[in-house]
Amino acid sequence: MRDTRTRNARGSGANLRTEIVAAAIALVDETNDAASLTLRAIARRAGISAPSIYAHFADLAELTDALLAESFDQLHEVVAAAMRDPTDPVSELAAAGQSYVRFGWEHSARYRLMFASSGYAPDSVSTFALVEDAIARCVADGTSTSADPHADAFLVWVAMHGMATLEKPGRADLLRLGPLDRPAILRSMVARLARLTG
């Protein structure tokens, strides 16, 4: 790793900042453990020496902030992308839920870190808005009887968050639930909380 890296050309040293954040994300995703996010481990992963990080971040906390900001951007983009395919608002809402929960499952430690300390971060507001808009379109469509899409979007979000963090594929038998149809379970939750008809 350290051997293969070639230094950035003069004037483009800022590229390393992006590489460092990417290395931190790869590290927490692969170890699936937020505790492995140390400054030295991130540097090793990025193929640089530990002090090099200080040219781009004041300290580890600032690096973590950048990781979180990038992660919220990714989550928003994943959900927004999933909502582009469907043609009706009910399917959009379902796609939002599935993609959101999938992100939580696939990046478990990172997702938990995103919501660990600060409650829901300001950066999650834009993703919340996607859900709210979808419910509003369902109401306009006649497929939701929600009287308050804003409040109901919050309920849906809480449910998505619960699925993303509580349920981990492979442990279902503990509750004698049999093989769980997770997409169906999430659809049920979203349908009831967003007051979908039919």
Next chain:
Amino acid sequence: MRDTRTRNARGSGANLRTEIVAAAIALVDETNDAASLTLRAIARRAGISAPSIYAHFADLAELTDALLAESFDQLHEVVAAAMRDPTDPVSELAAAGQSYVRFGWEHSARYRLMFASSGYAPDSVSTFALVEDAIARCVADGTSTSADPHADAFLVWVAMHGMATLEKPGRADLLRLGPLDRPAILRSMVARLARLTG
């Protein structure tokens, strides 16, 4: 702390085990940070030397397991106690939800630790059963139209877990939700997911 402690009488050295677990719980609750759970910090908090822990636990992991087991017991007892007061099943279900979520808020770091690594631990099954029974009583009562109390209890649980970990009092303004009536929000979620009537 170290000064005030007097050693256990001969034959009751096992008492220290309980004290160590209590110290670990106090530590994670007060710092609200699972990373502060180090063997040395726990020993300091318990007023003993670090090596003393090894008489009762093979290593830090075993101590953490004991902390988690005790915490799941506490959560179960909190929910069970809250369900003893009400006289109708709908109120029982509401009380279960409120007490569960309150536990998550009041012991935030510890609650997250409980569900961090292993998904929902086997120890949570008994608490799940409390919810399932309450829904079944609602059905028998005619106050729920649930066709599958077992599956719907899972949905309710996911919602409770989501509330317990996502929503932290004091940040509501971020989503322009105004002052949130959290008990009412939780009641809405439970009512819709458990298919309560009226």
Next chain:
DNA sequence: TGTACATCAGTGAACGCGCGTTCACTGATGTAC
């Protein structure tokens, strides 16, 4: 009843480790003359 002894509930010092951070430095490269 007195005393030697085994047992129990701990302690203090030490180890090697990875950590965040600091400091003086190095070597390539664009720029001024």
Next chain:
DNA sequence: TGTACATCAGTGAACGCGCGTTCACTGATGTAC
């Protein structure tokens, strides 16, 4: 066109710290004779 120099993108060694764990020990106390 050649060369001195400033700048940039990093590096290597070192620091003090808290950590988990090991080890030899200490001192009180119950028990056997």
